[in-house]
Amino acid sequence: MPNVVEPSVRVNRGPAAGPENRRALIAAAREVYAEAGLSAPFSQVAKRAGVGQGSLYRHFPDRTALAVAVFEENIGDLEAFASDPERTIDDFLDLVADQAVVSTAFIELLSADVADPRVKHIGARYREAVELLLERQAASGRTPEGFDVDDVLVATDMLAAVIARTPPEGRADVAARARRLVHSAFRPATR
Template sequence: MNRGRSAGPENRRALIAAAREVFAEGGFAAPLSAVARRAGVGQGSLYRHFPDRIALALAVFDDNITDLEALRDRPDARMSDLFDEISEQAIASTALIDMISTERHDPRAEELGARVSAVVDAVLVRDQDAGRIRASVTGGDVMLAVSMLAFLLSRTDHDERPAIAERARRIFREGFATDPDVSA
């Protein structure tokens, strides 16, 4: 039964939830038809709410970025906390980092990437000021490390991802910290 416009908000929520799952399983390039099927709506409904893949991804990943921004706003948050949060998000789904890197020239993806970079830069400065991370480390270095991790995780079986992420966190701490024995 077609419920018309009254189903709009419910359909939108179902599409975002379905896209989160489909992107986690199949990456950013997963078929949008799979998202519509999982949400229990037609593709027409999907495209009414989200005219393209990036519009859908922005809705899905806005929560991820909001979580990172909340972590940034904690005065006690360190780069290791941020890297841990990004790692956990990447273990669940590498699609966010995938989208930021593959669609880097799309202004909407650029805006999302800029939000992530602003979080990284703020936490990095705080850790550098506290002497936990070498002054020569840049936000670009951190973003490169995150991108490399996401790339590797996207090609790793889901059940092996936590161990790979833990190894990456160790390498990150040892590579960026002023003193590897101090948690960066």
């Protein structure tokens, strides 16, 4: 009797697959939008993640929701980083630049939706991480006099904007240049 090959059947795991699908969609979004920018079709994210479009829209009804999910992970990384007492604003901005290099499409998207409450929440968490670092650094005398949280936020915006405007092949170089400038601005004045 010949061997019969059963067709592969994808089993629908229902709600149990939700968290795994969400993680797969976020990872796929990072890849798709890093490669093609915001012009990539939203459906491409679902395809790359290996899930149906229904699953994509259940988790992320629009591009902003997806961008916020990506930045929720980024902010979590930044908060953990900032909680280490050995970290400085310079270290923090290095990580921000690294994240910006691979998240430029999301930066553009969130910059266009700054009034969205989901985006404001991300901004508030970012500000708290910066405040923690600045307070600790100021207490040790390692912050230039007169520098405050808003200065760091402006530096971050400038850093992210220049990286986002640069073609992918030049982003790492531009990020390195921008970091050098920011590092020199955040050095305490020597007397």
